Amino acid sequence: MRYIRNSKLHKIFKMNKNIIYVLSLIVLLFSCTEKKNKKESLEKSRETAIVLPQTGEMYLLVGTYTSVKGSKGIYVYRFDTETGESEKVSIMEVANPSYLTLSPDEEFVYSVGENAEEEEGMAHAFSFDKKTGQLTLINSQSTQSAGPCYITIDKKGKNVHTANYSGGSISSFQVRNDGGLSELVSLIQFKGSGTDTVRQKSSHVHCVQYSPDGRYLFATDLGTDKIYRMEAMEAVFEGQPSISESTLIAFVTPPGTGPRHFDFHPGEDYVYLLGELSGEVIVYDYNDGYLKMKQTIASDTVGARGSADIHVSPDGKFLYTSNRLEADGIAIFSINPNDGKLTRVGYQLTARHPRNFVITPNGKFLLVASRDDNKIQVFAIDNQTGLLTDTNQDILLDKPVCLKFAAMANRE
Numbered sequence: 487m488r489y490i491r492n493s494k495l496h497k498i499f500k501m502n503k504n505i506i507y508v509l510s511l512i513v514l515l516f517s518c519t520e521k522k523n524k525k526e527s528l529e530k531s532r533e534t535a536i537v538l539p540q541t542g543e544m545y546l547l548v549g550t551y552t553s554v555k556g557s558k559g560i561y562v563y564r565f566d567t568e569t570g571e572s573e574k575v576s577i578m579e580v581a582n583p584s585y586l587t588l589s590p591d592e593e594f595v596y597s598v599g600e601n602a603e604e605e606e607g608m609a610h611a612f613s614f615d616k617k618t619g620q621l622t623l624i625n626s627q628s629t630q631s632a633g634p635c636y637i638t639i640d641k642k643g644k645n646v647h648t649a650n651y652s653g654g655s656i657s658s659f660q661v662r663n664d665g666g667l668s669e670l671v672s673l674i675q676f677k678g679s680g681t682d683t684v685r686q687k688s689s690h691v692h693c694v695q696y697s698p699d700g701r702y703l704f705a706t707d708l709g710t711d712k713i714y715r716m717e718a719m720e721a722v723f724e725g726q727p728s729i730s731e732s733t734l735i736a737f738v739t740p741p742g743t744g745p746r747h748f749d750f751h752p753g754e755d756y757v758y759l760l761g762e763l764s765g766e767v768i769v770y771d772y773n774d775g776y777l778k779m780k781q782t783i784a785s786d787t788v789g790a791r792g793s794a795d796i797h798v799s800p801d802g803k804f805l806y807t808s809n810r811l812e813a814d815g816i817a818i819f820s821i822n823p824n825d826g827k828l829t830r831v832g833y834q835l836t837a838r839h840p841r842n843f844v845i846t847p848n849g850k851f852l853l854v855a856s857r858d859d860n861k862i863q864v865f866a867i868d869n870q871t872g873l874l875t876d877t878n879q880d881i882l883l884d885k886p887v888c889l890k891f892a893a894m895a896n897r898e
Contacts, residue, residue, distance in 0.1 A: 549888030556884035575619035598634035607634035616895035654689025678710035706745035756826035804872035844889040
């Protein structure tokens, strides 16, 4: 009897074991299918992220350094993204709007007012009529820090921040219902120095940008060779800061880098940083707010120590950087689709002092603000090689230093 019971138990155990085995196969199959679907969904979303939008005519907004006999403020042009032709539309008079940004719906424009080195700078808010291309000043607020040189806005259009080069700080403002700026909400001050006894005596915050998902605010400090990262918060109350200083962490770059500008890849988890002083591009893997350095490659090969701007092409295939002071021009790199690493493929000479540049959203043209030759150069992009060809369709303007595109509204 005992043997029979054990035999029955053995059969039951064997049957249960088979059931567990089948169930395990089902779970494994489901898991693999889910992973495959997630992978396909991720790949599809990345493909969607780099779909080239907006063709035809767009507005080109130009920030300048102003003077009595020179530029007067922000200039608006119509620009044909298919032909490279342009036409001036309007001027908004304002002092030294050296960097601009647009609200997510492009109904408002925000600019810095970069005053003398030791003076407090300004942040300006404008409404933007996308039918006529006219800007109207809403209000202006003090940054309460010197030398604002970069301005950004969050994805919800609720918070604006300036990077203050001379002040070594970040100024933050809330956006009012009418698109204007609140008084200063917070001022985050940085301290420190770098190895360059001339250019890195103190903190010089040069750029401030949100991560693509809007969860983090990153800032570069040319003076201390650091990239700062802070968590973004939902500012529920009026006057409440939208970035948490208590969450600040710093990523240290190689000594003498002089971090200036950076750009996120449009479809992959890579970040590209340009060092103004080192003249090098540093490639990082990006993972949920963290940076891991993987490559360093030269942008400036003549040691001019004046590298300026950096942008990935809309299709994610190429990276461009501008270099000033000697051999002024644009360095061109191809991006390895498997790991994001760079290979230098060319160099395009430009007019003097290419401080800032922009790529049309359809990826056909690259426009360079050549400050000291008082013009914006229009280069055609070869979408197979990434190389540039001067179209000789220059836009003549005194001291252009910032270029931004905006969609045009249909005229009724």
